[in-house]
Amino acid sequence: MLWNAPSVERLVEAFRRLPGIGKRSAERLALHVLSAPAEEAEAFSRAVVEARSRVSQCSVCLNLTEENPCAICSDARRDQRIICIVEHPSGAMAIERGGMYRGVYHVLHGVLNPLEGIGPEELRIDRLLKRLEGGAVDEVILATNATSEGETTSLYLSRQIAKFGIAVTRIAHGVPMGGGLEYADEATLAHAMQGRTRL
Amino acid sequence: MLWNAPSVERLVEAFRRLPGIGKRSAERLALHVLSAPAEEAEAFSRAVVEARSRVSQCSVCLNLTEENPCAICSDARRDQRIICIVEHPSGAMAIERGGMYRGVYHVLHGVLNPLEGIGPEELRIDRLLKRLEGGAVDEVILATNATSEGETTSLYLSRQIAKFGIAVTRIAHGVPMGGGLEYADEATLAHAMQGRTRL
Numbered sequence: 001m002l003w004n005a006p007s008v009e010r011l012v013e014a015f016r017r018l019p020g021i022g023k024r025s026a027e028r029l030a031l032h033v034l035s036a037p038a039e040e041a042e043a044f045s046r047a048v049v050e051a052r053s054r055v056s057q058c059s060v061c062l063n064l065t066e067e068n069p070c071a072i073c074s075d076a077r078r079d080q081r082i083i084c085i086v087e088h089p090s091g092a093m094a095i096e097r098g099g100m101y102r103g104v105y106h107v108l109h110g111v112l113n114p115l116e117g118i119g120p121e122e123l124r125i126d127r128l129l130k131r132l133e134g135g136a137v138d139e140v141i142l143a144t145n146a147t148s149e150g151e152t153t154s155l156y157l158s159r160q161i162a163k164f165g166i167a168v169t170r171i172a173h174g175v176p177m178g179g180g181l182e183y184a185d186e187a188t189l190a191h192a193m194q195g196r197t198r199l
Numbered sequence: 200m201l202w203n204a205p206s207v208e209r210l211v212e213a214f215r216r217l218p219g220i221g222k223r224s225a226e227r228l229a230l231h232v233l234s235a236p237a238e239e240a241e242a243f244s245r246a247v248v249e250a251r252s253r254v255s256q257c258s259v260c261l262n263l264t265e266e267n268p269c270a271i272c273s274d275a276r277r278d279q280r281i282i283c284i285v286e287h288p289s290g291a292m293a294i295e296r297g298g299m300y301r302g303v304y305h306v307l308h309g310v311l312n313p314l315e316g317i318g319p320e321e322l323r324i325d326r327l328l329k330r331l332e333g334g335a336v337d338e339v340i341l342a343t344n345a346t347s348e349g350e351t352t353s354l355y356l357s358r359q360i361a362k363f364g365i366a367v368t369r370i371a372h373g374v375p376m377g378g379g380l381e382y383a384d385e386a387t388l389a390h391a392m393q394g395r396t397r398l
Contacts, residue, residue, distance in 0.1 A: 001295060002264060005254065008253075031292070033247055036251075041247055041248060042251070046244070047213040051207050054204070055207060064230070066206065071200060093202075096200065
C-alpha cells in the first residue's frame with residue numbers, strides 16, 4: 001500500500017505536525033501533493049524553505065518579520081508607549097486585522113506552563129522587562145488567551161510589570177460583537193456578566 | 200505587515216492550493232511553519248519533494264505507488280479478474296481500508312466533464328479498455344462518486360465495457376449521495392461493495 005512507502009509515511013507525518021491537521025486530513029493533503037504535477041510539489045516545497053529562511057523574529061518585539069526591526073516597531077506613526085502582549089504572532093495578526101490598535105506588540109511565543117517545563121526563561125520574559133526599563137512605556141495591555149495558562153501568564157506578567165510603575169491592563173473578554181447570546185459558551189457568558197460596565 | 204512579504208505571500212498561496220484549505224487556514228499553517236525551528240521547515244519541505252519524486256502512477260492501474268507495478272497489481276492473492284474503477288487514488292485507499300475487497304483497481308484520475316474539457320482522452324480510457332482486451336477480466340465494478348459527473352462517467356464506461364461482454368456492476372448507494380468515497384466510513388464502504396448491482 002502507498003501509505004507504507006517510507007517517503008509517503010514521512011510526508012503524511014509532516015502534514016500531521018501542522019496545527020489542526022488530523023490523520024485523515026494529512027492523508028488527503030499528501031495525496032493531493034502526490035497527484036499534482038511534480039513542478040507544483042517542488043514550488044510548494046520551495047515556498048516553505050524560502051519563507052522560513054527569510055522570516056525571523058523582530059529583535060524588538062519578537063514578532064515574525066522579513067525586516068528587522070519589523071514594520072510595526074519601525075513605524076513612526078505607531079505609539080511606542082503602549083505595548084500589547086500576545087501569545088503568538090497570530091494574536092498580533094488578529095488585532096491588526098481589527099485595525100483599531102495604534103500601539104506596538106510583544107510576542108511571547110507561548111504561555112507559562114510548568115507541567116511542560118515552560119517558565120519565564122523559556123518565554124524570555126527578561127527581553128520584555130528590558131523593553132520596559134527607562135520609562136519609555138506608559139501602558140502594557142495583556143492580550144494572552146482566556147485559558148488557564150493565558151490567565152496565569154497574565155497574572156505573572158502583571159506582577160512583574162507593576163514593579164516598573166507602568167499601567168497594566170487586560171483586554172476585555174465577553175460576547176463577540178454582532179453575535180447573539182445564544183452562540184456564546186457558558187464561560188464567556190459568565191465572564192461577560194461579571195465584567196459588565198455601567199452605562 | 201508579515202503577510203505583505205513576498206516569500207510569505209507565496210507560502211500562504213502554496214497552502215491555499217491544497218484541498219480544503221481556505222485563506223484563514225493557509226495563514227494559520229504558514230504561521231506555524233514560520234514559527235517552527237528552521238530544521239522542521241526544511242524537513243517538511245524535503246518530505247514533499249522526496250515523496251513526490253518517488254511516487255508515480257502504476258503502469259497497470261494508474262494508482263499512485265513507489266514500485267511499479269503497484270503492490271496491489273503485483274499481489275498474487277488479489278483477484279485480477281475483478282477491476283474496481285475509482286476516480287482518484289483516495290477512493291482506492293478508502294476501499295482498501297474497508298478490507299473486504301479482493302480484486303484490483305483502475306484509477307481514472309478524474310471524471311468526464313465536458314464543460315471543463317475533460318473527455319475520454321483526458322481520462323485515458325483507452326488504457327482501461329486495453330486492460331479489458333483478451334478476456335482476462337470477468338467483472339468491472341464502477342465506484343465513481345455519486346455525483347452527476349460520477350454517474351455520467353459510470354454510464355459512459357458501462358457502455359464501453361459492455362462491448363467486451365464483461366459484467367459491469369455499480370457499487371451500491373450506501374455511499375452518501377453527493378459525497379466522495381473518502382468521506383464514507385469503512386462499514387458503509389464494505390456494505391456498498393457487497394451490495395453492488397449489475398448494470
